[in-house]
């Protein structure tokens with residue numbers, strides 16, 4: 001098929017398993033592009049620990065400029081023990097790029113296709129289908145810090161406007177799903193959470209067709225692993241969303257399965273798996289690239305290539321159902337072999353459709 005649509009994507013492989021999983025995501029998108037009539041112009045840039053080693057800062061100006069100029073950004077993961085304790089770390093680079101691109105909304109979906117892959121009892125995990133909508137550029141991660149040997153503090157701050165805009169994202173997402181938002185906070189203790197709850201409740205008035213309830217984060221953490229089917233969209237702030245979404249990954253069976261989209265007001269979105277750089281398995285070709293491929297599917301959705309996005313998801317689901325499983329899911333498949341299996345299924349589906 002000829003390529004009549006073209007996109008520019010900045011790839012930031014990053015550190016640890018980042019380059020391994022990103023390689024497979026890029027190859028999967030290329031296979032889907034060949035099958036569905038579009039072409040991606042990829043450019044690769046240093047970001048994270050690798051950028052510290054080569055250039056000094058974790059987010060070099062040239063990397064940020066390339067991201068701003070792209071239609072989308074595909075990120076692997078950053079971080080690792082060798083950069084801990086530096087003045088600038090891979091993680092400060094990650095926060096900086098989210099802020100610089102205005103990516104205030106982080107969407108992290110998880111669906112249980114096969115409850116047998118979940119470490120939870122099948123009766124608990126079966127049917128779970130949850131979207132975490134996490135505020136990404138406010139809260140504790142971005143507040144003023146005091147870092148001393150005897151005392152330290154991190155300021156948690158939210159404004160009405162910051163809560164309103166992420167609440168709208170969650171309510172709109174719920175309209176396309178099962179019409180329920182659970183806002184998660186710690187309003188029994190935190191002033192920011194009380195503001196959060198008031199603002200979310202006010203925004204809910206614009207969405208009479210969406211049901212809203214509120215939960216404290218401690219209870220939500222328990223409910224996520226004891227009764228996850230009660231949730232549709234979970235709306236929450238930055239730190240709580242970071243923690244709850246790792247817990248969410250237990251439902252389908254592995255953190256290696258989940259992708260995410262970080263979106264702002266119209267500029268390029270950034271798409272990444274929810275996991276980190278996994279230094280414990282880096283370089284061994286045993287990471288699951290499924291989360292990175294799901295992130296790439298979310299990117300294709302955002303670019304309007306929804307059929308190709310569906311092809312990626314179907315290929316991943318078929319590969320796993322067919323027994324191609326990386327060690328995190330109890331299998332022996334290599335990261336590269338899983339990627340090849342996904343590409344094979346994308347090609348096969350295209351041949352059937354032709």
Ligand SMILES: NC(=O)C1=CN([C@@H]2O[C@H](COP(=O)(O)OP(=O)(O)OC[C@H]3O[C@@H](n4cnc5c(N)ncnc54)[C@H](O)[C@@H]3O)[C@@H](O)[C@H]2O)C=CC1
Pocket residue numbers: 017021076077078079080081091094255256257272273274275276277278279280281286287288289291328
């Ligand atoms: N978006 C990003 O770039 C993120 C970066 N990090 C950074 O990553 C580094 C490592 O952090 P950790 O706390 O160890 O979290 P992690 O998510 O990297 O790893 C946690 C556990 O999950 C496993 N795991 C992660 N991804 C996997 C995959 N695709 N397939 C199979 N198993 C996988 C790892 O082997 C490890 O046992 C740190 O420097 C951290 O700051 C952490 C989270 C997000």
Ligand SMILES: CC(C)CC(=O)C(=O)O
Pocket residue numbers: 091094095242274275
């Ligand atoms: C490494 C942190 C800055 C972020 C994180 O853990 C995440 O976004 O999941």
Ligand SMILES: [Mg+2]
Pocket residue numbers: 242243246274
């Ligand atoms: Mg995290």
